[in-house]
Amino acid sequence: MSSVISLKGVGKRYRISSSRSSWIKDLFRPGKTSTHEFWAVEDVDLEIEAGSTLGVLGRNGAGKSTLLKMISGVSRPTAGEVTVDGRLAAIFSTGAGFNPEFTGRDNVMLNGLILGISREEMLARMDDIEAFADIGEFMDQPIKTYSSGMKSRLGFAVAVNVEADILVLDEALSAGDAAFKKKALQRMYDLRDSGTTVLFVSHSIGMVKRFCTQAILLHKGRLVTSGEPAEVVDRYRELLDNSEEAKKAKAGSQASDQERELDYSIEHEDEEDTPFRDGPRANGARRGGPRGNSNGGRKNGNPNGNPNGVVLRPPTGEATVLGAELRDWNGDPARAVASGAGITARVHLQYLRDEAESVLGLTLRDGDGLEVFATSTAEEGAPIGPRNRGERASVDFAFAVPLRPGRYAVDAAVHAPRDGACLSRAEAVATLEVLPPEDGRQVRGLVDLPTEVRVLEPAENGPPA
Structure with a gap:
């Protein structure tokens, strides 16, 4: 199957200064600089096939959002080449890309036009977008009056109703309430099953394992591993454990019950219907x-x-x-x-x-x-x-x-x-x-095996041995 997204040697470099005043000083010191280079993403090669669902894992600052912004065209790579084949819709965590002075309705139209959708077609889809976002009268209010959750709702509603070939989700559900998350997740499953290519960034390990068909792990801007979600999640856990080795060694004991409960909660965040511990099997x-x-x-x-x-x-x-x-x-x-x-x-x-x-x-x-x-x-x-x-x-x-x-x-x-x-x-x-069984009986073991019990009379049982 052909790739719809191709990254070859992709990197993004920023120049970092210790303070704002350092930039001004450098203007008056030709040939001298107090800045240093920082590669947020470095030398990433990646091929994403049509219809796949890719989970992107990594700690804060690993380069996940930077990578998705380059794929989405929001940011241009400093090095390498990014190729995208198909209509792409992207959702970033708090409605990035909206004009705060425009109303929600105006921003919906603008986003559709940017994606190459005609005005008439966007008007035809407006009712579906408005119903999915469910923000009421705020649809005709400026974006600057929106809460972060309302921005997230509207951004998601636009992205899933424009029939994009590729959907990019960067912590898109982090600001939504429980009811909206459930509705949004169901739509994500529908899009995945219909063949839409999905790139999904989330700190919910369990969600990545359940929703994605493939996963990658970024660390300090580099691609560490890629493959089946369960295997990448295991590698991610190892990375997290290693980052805390000094703290755990100092404690000198195994994780407390509270720590284990927190680990379990983190894995199953956004997965109220999947409460399965990833313990020994x-x-x-x-x-x-x-x-x-x-x-x-x-x-x-x-x-x-x-x-x-x-x-x-x-x-x-x-x-x-x-x-x-x-x-x-x-x-x-x-x-x-x-x-x-x-x-x-x-x-x-x-x-x-x-x-x-x-x-x-x-x-x-x-x-x-x-x-x-x-x-x-x-x-x-x-x-x-x-x-x-x-x-x-x-x-x-x-x-x-x-x-x-x-x-x-x-x-x-x-x-x-x-x-x-x-x-x-x-x-x-x-x-x-x-x-529990409908007849109210208890199941004492793991399996309630069909059982027939018969008490034998002495004549049937025979003489005692």
């Missing part, structure tokens, strides 16, 4: 995520200790798990079902090259990461069949959930049975809450 699942069986149904594992006979390998990126949805057995959308009831997990895929044969694996894990159920299209005798490049497919897995009440996550992975290569892997593509 059975059978090495933390790094591997879901594992479908690609060896014709063998379930007894292998010498490497991985279940289903699959050797875990980094995904090749030749397919993408677009997402998943859960439905009850009446076909209605479901986020919660009673223990013992049935659920259908519908997983959506897209193939980025021709595949003669592939296997989709599905794993259900609990809040501690323990795999409680796993299967695949191969195990269930439901071949996906040959798929062409760019083709999408959907697969339904219907199963009962006689499980202990609690929160569970669905992982999905695509494998090529010819060599066992993992084409794509996604964790927590859907989440499910299992409620």
Whole structure:
């Protein structure tokens, strides 16, 4: 698949002075300078394919916003080349790019014209934009009277209603309230599933893992690593841990319960429906995520200790798990079902090259990461069949959930049975809450197994031994 965004040796340099007066002094001292060079971004090479969703991680000052501004055309690179193919809409954290003297409506029109959309077309979309922003009479008030949340609402409403090929989001939801964030996230999922290329900057680690198909990590202006979101997040955590090693060594003890709670809260910020701790998982699942069986149904594992006979390998990126949805057995959308009831997990895929044969694996894990159920299209005798490049497919897995009440996550992975290569892997593509059984009985263990109990009479039991 061709790249819609290409960066080759891209860098952005600024000249830094110790104080404002130093600039003035330098004007009267030819040949002398008190400034020094600072590279906010340096020597970045990156190719972003159409339809991908890229999460950008990094500490404050790592160069994330600078990189997105260069991609968006807001800032020009000092070095290197940036190529963008398609209509791009960008949202920066507090409505950057709005004219504070213009009304919200005027700014909407101006943004549309800048993107090459005709006045008539923008007028036709104005009602949708106004309804999504939901700022009432402030639509006809100057932007300078807006709160940061109102600017964020309006900027997001414009960007998601102009049918952009590429959407750039730089902490775009940081100023919105909970209700708007939920609505905005749903629209982001819709855009992602429709094939829009999305670049997403967020400090919410869990959101990047769940929403993005790829991720990169920036540190001090340089690209440290790129790849699957879960792997990049692990590298990001290592970077954060290393930055605090001196503090932790001085403390001389492990993290307190309060620190662990804070780490958990940070990971799941903006993810009220995904409360899954990234703790130890059975059978090495933390790094591997879901594992479908690609060896014709063998379930007894292998010498490497991985279940289903699959050797875990980094995904090749030749397919993408677009997402998943859960439905009850009446076909209605479901986020919660009673223990013992049935659920259908519908997983959506897209193939980025021709595949003669592939296997989709599905794993259900609990809040501690323990795999409680796993299967695949191969195990269930439901071949996906040959798929062409760019083709999408959907697969339904219907199963009962006689499980202990609690929160569970669905992982999905695509494998090529010819060599066992993992084409794509996604964790927590859907989440499910299992409620207590409808008959009120307790589920004491992890699984409520169907059980038949019969008390034998002495004659049936036979003489004592």
